[in-house]
Amino acid sequence: MPERPRTERLQTERPMIEIKSVTRSYGAFKALDDASLTIKEGEFFSLLGPSGCGKTTLLRMIAGFDNPTSGSISVDGQSMEGIPANRRPTNMVFQSYAIFPHLNVEQNVAYGLKRLKLERAEEKRRVEEALAQVSLTGLGKRLATELSGGQRQRVALARALVMRPKVLLLDEPLSALDKKLREQMQVELRRLQQAVGITFVLVTHDQYEALAMSDRIAVMFGGRIAQIASPKEIYQRPVNRQVADFLGGMNFVKAEIVEENGASLVVDTLGFGRIKTDKPKAFIRNGGAATLGIRPERLRVLWDNATAKFEVAGKVVERHYFGEITHLIVEIPGLEKPLSVTETNDFGADDIPVGTSIRLAYDPEALVAMAD
């Protein structure tokens, strides 16, 4: 948008959406259970979780299509209680796109502007601007039924952006697109958000989508928020096994706590020996046992006589080829479950025969403690 130069840092510390202890019950079932979070102005925030985790319920409550059973939601400092969807400063991109089939692209984009009673030239200018933002210039006269899935998605975006909302809500916007288009749209969405500087709240069940686009992510399970953090932290330092699992492959290793103090833990493991690791923020000690996790790509195959400061020896029991990478399953004496290792193919990991004894290098920093 021309009002704001691109160089300005758009993300501020000012809270745009404040969700305080929001619960949504359907009889005895709690779709959302005591959720609290703050989304900052200009932030690209994702609600990530499996279906039924409450992420869509939360998004629909921000939009005004549903109301909290208890708790409060405010947008830009204003409480949303009792304010219907048509009077909220939010706009939504629906999962089904919800393009009006009886209107053409231009009429779809201008739908919300009609109520603002703008001058015709101004309205036309804003529609053109929105279409340009989503690279649909020149398709204004097309009917919705003549558009491809990706184009419909862009119309839905333009229709919401043209309203210049304070918050743009996106409900699984890319789930209906094929893989290639989806990856392209991820990049474009992120770029668009940076350009317009509007706060984006995205609901998705696709962890790569959330990791690729967001400033911060809230991971949700069973109506509860499990962790809120940056993509890197969520991926590298998940608070519990559930989060770790949902974000991708993770090797779990059982450990005995030797020493616990304010910020760190010292644990003994069978395969990796004694490890000192950062203590997770919400660490709750459960007797003397703890769980450590290490991502498959943080284990590296040691070739020939190469050595590393930290290494673990084992035997390849399975090999799976994935083109640019190979997945090795490696049995380590003492570990109850074999380790899963992801290795790039530049050195020939795809040729390691099953049954070979190998050594793996690791960084003790990559072994993170987490709750069960």
Add this chain to the structure above:
Amino acid sequence: MTAMRRFLANGWLSAYAFLYVVFLYLPVIFLPIFSVNTAATPKFPLSGFTLKWYEDLPRTPALLDAAWNSLVVGVSAAILSTVLGILAARSITRYRYPGRRAINGLIMAPLVLPEIIVAISLLLVILQLGLSLSLFTVVLGHVLVCIPYSMTVLTAGFEGFDRSLEEASADLGESAFGTFRRVTLPMVAPAIISSLLVCFTISLDEFLIAFFLTGTEATLPIYIWGQLRFASKLPGVLALGTLLLAASFLLMTIAEILRRRAAKRTQNEGGLYA
């Protein structure tokens, strides 16, 4: 060999399909043919071409009365059954509640009930209620038989109506009434018009219920029935029948085109709910 066999099979199938259509439409084709024949008795060979039977029609006051009655009954029945149909179809396609299927079944049932039984039952009820027989009672009867057709057309139009369209409208700032006017109505309008046309056509052609429930006022089918007693009036009846047939065919075609357009329009292309 197999090609030969396939050709034979196809040949037989084509012949069968041809005979099938002839059986269905041959009697109907006789109607317009004899209605332009100069002879008063419908038999071959045809004796000559004339339009006089058609010219006589507007000069028959009883016929004009019957036509007017049919129009009044048809329009009233169409509007009433479509309004009731909209309410029922909306409820059945939009909400989930216990007994939904059972209610749907009961609404559709008059479609397969013997019409004469329905007519007699209605007559008994109306007499018990102390209502006098008139065009109004005919309208009531016709609403009963029209609603299943109206429901069929309307549920097809409403089904798959993506609810998120109404939400999108609200999200873009439109009020509930504005949403109805700018989104819901334009989307379902073809189905509603189609339902009106179907109901009107059914009412226009309906004989049994009208025959039982009308007082002294005749509708077109009752008028035709009355005319059949006089052999000399037969060509006039054929001409009238031809016109009715043409009108029904035209209305049903328009209704079907609209129904398909409505179904296509409400079809949701990428709709998955999380």
